[in-house]
Amino acid sequence: MKTNNDFSELVEAGIIDADTADKIEGFYQKKADAAPNRLFLVFAILGALLVGLGIILIVAHNWDNMSRSIKTTLSFIPVIIGQIACGYALFKRMESPAWREGSALFLFFAVGACISLVSQIYHIEGNTAVFVVSWVVLCLPLVYLLRSSAVALLYILGITFYALTIQREAIGHWSTHYYWLLFLLILPHYYFLYKNHPNGNTLNILHLFVPLSFLCTWSFVLEAQEIFILSGFASLLGVIYLIGHADFFKPQKANINVYIGIGSVGTVILLLICSYSDIWKELSLKEGVFADQMMSWSYVFTLGFTLLGIFLLYHNYKGKSLSSIKPVAWVFPLFFALIHLHFVFSHPAIIINLLLLALGVLTIREGALKNHLGILNYGLLIITCLITIRFFDTKISFVWRGVIFLVIGAGFFLLNNWMLRRRKNLSNLES
Amino acid sequence: MNKKLLILVGFVLMVLFQLYAPAKMIWDRENVIKKGTEFHFLTRPVDPNDPFRGKYITLSYAPQHFPVSDFEEWSYRQKAYVTFDNDENGFAQIIGISKTAPTNTKNYARMEVRKRSNKDNQSLTVYPPFTRFYMEESKAYPAEKAYNKSARDSSSQTYAVVSIYEGVYVLKDVFIDGVPIGDVLREQ
Numbered sequence: 216m217k218t219n220n221d222f223s224e225l226v227e228a229g230i231i232d233a234d235t236a237d238k239i240e241g242f243y244q245k246k247a248d249a250a251p252n253r254l255f256l257v258f259a260i261l262g263a264l265l266v267g268l269g270i271i272l273i274v275a276h277n278w279d280n281m282s283r284s285i286k287t288t289l290s291f292i293p294v295i296i297g298q299i300a301c302g303y304a305l306f307k308r309m310e311s312p313a314w315r316e317g318s319a320l321f322l323f324f325a326v327g328a329c330i331s332l333v334s335q336i337y338h339i340e341g342n343t344a345v346f347v348v349s350w351v352v353l354c355l356p357l358v359y360l361l362r363s364s365a366v367a368l369l370y371i372l373g374i375t376f377y378a379l380t381i382q383r384e385a386i387g388h389w390s391t392h393y394y395w396l397l398f399l400l401i402l403p404h405y406y407f408l409y410k411n412h413p414n415g416n417t418l419n420i421l422h423l424f425v426p427l428s429f430l431c432t433w434s435f436v437l438e439a440q441e442i443f444i445l446s447g448f449a450s451l452l453g454v455i456y457l458i459g460h461a462d463f464f465k466p467q468k469a470n471i472n473v474y475i476g477i478g479s480v481g482t483v484i485l486l487l488i489c490s491y492s493d494i495w496k497e498l499s500l501k502e503g504v505f506a507d508q509m510m511s512w513s514y515v516f517t518l519g520f521t522l523l524g525i526f527l528l529y530h531n532y533k534g535k536s537l538s539s540i541k542p543v544a545w546v547f548p549l550f551f552a553l554i555h556l557h558f559v560f561s562h563p564a565i566i567i568n569l570l571l572l573a574l575g576v577l578t579i580r581e582g583a584l585k586n587h588l589g590i591l592n593y594g595l596l597i598i599t600c601l602i603t604i605r606f607f608d609t610k611i612s613f614v615w616r617g618v619i620f621l622v623i624g625a626g627f628f629l630l631n632n633w634m635l636r637r638r639k640n641l642s643n644l645e646s
Numbered sequence: 647m648n649k650k651l652l653i654l655v656g657f658v659l660m661v662l663f664q665l666y667a668p669a670k671m672i673w674d675r676e677n678v679i680k681k682g683t684e685f686h687f688l689t690r691p692v693d694p695n696d697p698f699r700g701k702y703i704t705l706s707y708a709p710q711h712f713p714v715s716d717f718e719e720w721s722y723r724q725k726a727y728v729t730f731d732n733d734e735n736g737f738a739q740i741i742g743i744s745k746t747a748p749t750n751t752k753n754y755a756r757m758e759v760r761k762r763s764n765k766d767n768q769s770l771t772v773y774p775p776f777t778r779f780y781m782e783e784s785k786a787y788p789a790e791k792a793y794n795k796s797a798r799d800s801s802s803q804t805y806a807v808v809s810i811y812e813g814v815y816v817l818k819d820v821f822i823d824g825v826p827i828g829d830v831l832r833e834q
Contacts, residue, residue, distance in 0.1 A: 279782040279828065287672050291665070298661050305657055326664050333668045335780040337675040338702075338817040353667055356660035360653060 259317030260365055267324020274328045274335070283336055290332035297322030305361060319363035323354045344380040347373050348397070358404050364417035367404050371424045374398060378432035394432055401425075422473040426455045430481065433516065442498040442505075443513040445489060446554040450520035452481040453547030457527035460541065479543045483597055486546065486571045490601065492564040492610060495557065505558070521551045542577035546570065571601045572623070576630070675816045682811030683753045685730050685738035687774055689806045689820065701786035703827075705806055705820065707774045712740045717768035720761055728772055729754040730810060737805065743770050747813060756813040776808055776817040785831055792822060792830050 222236040231239070270293050278286065300318035308314035327350045334341065351373030357366045378394040405425055408418045430451060434444045456478025458464055464474065488494065508514060524547050532540050549570060557563045575597035582591025602623070605616065689705040712728075714720070729742035730753050748754050759770040781789055807818045820827045 276783050279785065290668065294664060294668075298664065302657060302661075305653065322664075329668045330671075333671045337671070338776065338779050339671065339675075340775055340778040340817075349667065353664050356656060356663075360656055360660065 256313045256316060259313035260320060263317045263320035263324070264365075267321055267327075270324060270328045271331065274332045286332060286336050290329045290336075293325035294322070294329045297325040301357065301361060309361075315361045316363050316365050319354075319357040319361045319366045320369075322357060323366050323369060326350060326353050342380075344377045348377040348381075348393070352397070355400060358401065362404075362407070364404075364408065364421070367401060368417075368420060368424055370401055371421075371428050374401075375428040375432055398429065419473065423477075426474060426477055430455070430477070434513070442554060442557075443508070443511065443517045445485070445498070446551050447513060447517035447520055448485055449482065449550035450517060450524050450547045452478050452485065453524040453544060454478075454520055454527060456482065456541075456543050457524060457531055460531050460544075461527060462531070479593075482543050482546050483571070483574070483600070486567055486574070487600055487604060490564055490567045490571060490604065491608070492562060495563045505555075517551070517554075521547065524548070542574050542581070546574065568601065568605070571597065575601065579630075674814050678809050678811040678814045678816045679818065681752075682809035682814075682816070684818070685732065685753075685808050685810060686736060686805045686821075687738050687776075687808055689804050701783045702778045702780040703786055703789050703820065705777050705779055705817075707777075707806075709771045709773050710740050711762060711769040711771050712743050713767050713769040714743060717761065717763065717770075720759065720770060723758050723760060725756055726759045726770070727754045727813065728757045728759070738808070740772060743772070752812050753810055754813060755810045755815045774808075776806065776815055779806070779817060779820050779827075781828075785828070788831050789820075789827050792827065 222231075222240055225231050226233050226236050274290070281289070297318065301322050304311070304314040304318040330346065330350055330353075333339070334346065351370045354366055355370060357363050358370060374394060374397040377397070381393075402425075405421055408415060408421060412418055430448075433451070434447065455474050459472045459474030459476075459478055464472075528540070528544060528548075531544075553560075553563055553566060560566065575594050578594030578597060579591055580594075582588070582594055602620070605611070605619070608616070611619075687707055689707055720726075724745075727744050727747050728740055729744075729748055729751055730738045731741045733739040742748065742754075743759060757772055757775055759772055762769050762771045802823050804820065804822050806820050809816045809818055822830050825833075
């Protein structure tokens with residue numbers, strides 16, 4: 216922060232007028248005032264988190280010496296204290312984020328401890344997934360009444376845990392589809408933060424949790440054919456990536472654009488997995504079977520994600536040249552096409568390998584053009600991963616591997632040489 | 647003013663909802679304990695733990711089979727009303743399974759049934775679901791050891807005492823040779 220002396224020096228030198236100096240000073244003062252508030256908020260959240268977890272651990276001990284009626288009465292005390300604190304925060308201290316988040320978080324854990332204790336006292340055997348989902352749903356109103364983002368994060372974690380565990384016990388059962396509804400219930404809060412606090416840290420954390428939760432769970436919730444799941448993943452990652460690039464998302468302050476990160480890294484990992492020919496041998500379907508499977512929910516979702524991705528491609532690159540489309544954005548439509556035509560090619564994995572290679576080279580090119588070391592290294596990392604897994608791929612003969620490596624290596628030399636010469640020419644032209 | 651009233655109503659509803667859910671759990675179980683009939687189920691415990699609810703003993707039971715005439719009309723893992731009575735040794739046995747709640751007795755519990763078919767008969771199988779008995783954390787492991795000791799002695803019996811009333815059940819205690827497992831540990 217600038218000191219008063221700095222400002223008076225600038226005013227004296229005639230660089231800024233006194234009015235501007237006052238405004239700048241006021242701005243920094245406001246920022247400095249906000250800092251202790253933030254610290255107070257962090258302490259309130261950490262405090263509530265620790266106290267809440269402490270109550271749960273103490274409850275988990277299961278106190279044998281107390282009678283059933285004492286234990287049931289005691290289980291309600293933290294809930295009532297939490298509710299009183301939340302009521303106070305809601306009607307008296309709504310302007311204080313520390314009060315809102317701290318009391319909401321405390322009540323969240325108190326409710327969890329209460330249900331745990333009752334389950335314990337009566338030996339209720341219900342599985343952990345159902346327990347967690349009842350807990351987070353009972354606390355969902357806190358997200359909207361107290362606008363608590365900490366509870367919103369825990370809610371997302373809770374429903375993700377539910378979706379990932381319930382499917383093992385009840386695959387194909389309608390209860391797995393609760394996840395969609397539970398996921399929809401948190402989106403208004405996400406939208407509220409996006410509209411009202413676009414530069415807040417909590418929104419950045421939600422940017423990470425919301426897409427990751429959906430990405431982790433959607434395929435588990437459906438009884439799906441793996442081949443569609445792969446294409447569905449490619450399209451969903453494409454959608455996430457394109458949202459990151461969309462103009463409605465760009466004004467966000469985020470130092471790291473989380474959506475672009477998840478979309479890009481996820482796409483590369485998916486391609487690396489699919490670059491093994493064994494995967495395709497296992498998954499490939501006969502043409503007739505494939506047509507039958509197109510009536511499944513997993514196909515409907517895959518198609519939906521792909522259409523949404525194409526719409527975003529159109530939205531983001533309307534009126535721009537094809538070459539301006541980012542390399543990662545090309546992957547999902549190509550993958551979708553490959554899934555439909557995979558029985559035509561004898562080795563779909565070769566296409567995936569070429570796609571990865573192209574993705575790596577184009578990323579390096581983008582990094583070189585933008586003079587951005589991060590992007591350049593990311594491209595190199597893609598190529599390195601591809602090379603490493605192919606080097607250890609025992610399915611390809613040594614001779615073939617040797618030839619491929621020689622060709623790619625020579626390509627690198629030529630590319631490097633071309634780029635250096637181009638730079639030299641450019642600098643010559645400039646001088 | 648309207649917004650404030652809406653928030654107040656929302657808050658009151660949340661408070662009631664958060665108190666009602668655990669209170670309903672308690673009320674239902676207390677009702678079973680008060681009015682239900684006790685049955686003894688032969689068991690075999692082992693010791694795991696639950697991150698939220700602490701240590702418990704997992705009880706496993708021998709599955710009980712019940713022949714039915716309308717076998718084809720049952721689906722996999724369907725919920726059904728299972729009626730119990732005591733056998734000649736004083737242990738619970740199934741005397742009826744139906745899709746609707748029986749009207750002639752209150753000794754029935756809502757449980758999942760599985761289908762079992764072989765060349766001799768077609769029957770429904772019930773795995774008793776009251777498999778978790780929570781204990782104070784320091785006692786769960788000794789409880790398992792106490793069981794193992796009693797298991798080596800063929801004359802010894804371990805069983806769970808369960809109250810059943812109008813579809814709901816409550817696991818009340820686990821006994822080793824007629825002594826509650828908590829008392830067995832205290833004696834040791």
